[in-house]
Amino acid sequence: MQPLLLLLATPGLGADVQADLHLDTPTQLYRRKALLDGDGMEAALPQLREGGTNLAVEVLWPPRDADWEAHAAKLFDIIEAEDRRLDAVTLARSPGEARSVIENGGVALVVSLEGAHGLDKTGVDGLRRLHARGLRMLGLTWSFSNRFAGSSGDGGGGITGDGWALLAEANRLGVVVDVSHASDRATMDACGWSHAPVVASHSNTDGRREHARNLSDEAIRCIARGGGVIGVNVHGDFVGGPRDVAAVADHFDYLRRVGGAGVVALGSDYDGLIKPVAGLEHAGKLAALWAELRRRGWTDAEIAGARGENFMRAWTQVERVSQALRGGPID
Ligand SMILES: [Zn+2]
DSSP states (O other), X not given: OOHHHHHHHSTTSSOOOOEEEEEOHHHHHHHHTOOTTOSSOSSSHHHHHHHTOOEEEEEEOOOTTSOHHHHHHHHHHHHHHHHHHOTTEEEOOSHHHHHHHHHTTOEEEEEEEEOGGGGTTTHHHHHHHHHXXXXXXXXXXXXXXXXXXXBTTTTOOSBOHHHHHHHHHHHHHTOEEEOTTBOXXXXXXXXXHOSXXXXXXXXXXXXXXXXXXXXXHHHHHHHHHXXXXXXXXXXXXXXXXXXXXXXXXXXXXXXXXXXXXXXXEEOOOBTSSOOBOBTOSSGGGTHHHHHHHHXXXXXXXXXXXXIIIHHHHHHHHHHHHHHHXXXXXXX
């Protein structure tokens, strides 16, 4: 085979992955009784297509006053219904599945739970059930501490006994652990202990904007050391500065400087009642971000990493650790 044909025949090299690690679109679909290909959202299918996002992490977020587990299940129902209804989107349960959806021109949906309060009653068993449905990412906390971990939203502490059991099961199942919203202590606990890479799906840097929701240099280095990634958020309050594309790119630059280019990803937080910075009002405008990084001298490989390949690497490693912990090929 000629080298070019060999290249084309190698799985994975054909697909140009652009991942967004945190989208609250399911909550909008629920509240507005809207459809994923409908109007008026920041990261529904029209915006994803326009901006090139082909791996969308869709978030199950149980509000504080809801029946948390029932609400998460309801949002999962909505995602599954859209998966059945729309040819353009497909639920992806592994990096290989995501890659194949993308190679066929579709958008891969990866399901995440934002806050382990969504497992308050059922814990490890509940995680197993959600995993069986296709859940592949678990945020330890939302804005309040829960029985598994402390939150940055209320000055919470580290991982609890129940939290360690949940983390161990996440590693075993191959569920990516997400420390966005977790307290500093819980973040360091998780990333220092986990056998698999951990991610901060939608968090920025204290170095560019000091904020309880942003990450210290120590946390950035810890996540990078473990092979994880950090998804930069486009919410103006977390970005700071002039709240424009350049201010978002400053967080990308900072992450690259402190944690290396391999730690960088995007986790916009679109549809999460955020105030997106000027120039990145919705997911259809993301080309402006990649252009800004290119203008700043990021290489094609670094941009490809930030757009999605870094996350694919981390997710693949999570899967490998799961296989090793289960003692064989994944079932
Ligand atoms: Zn959030």
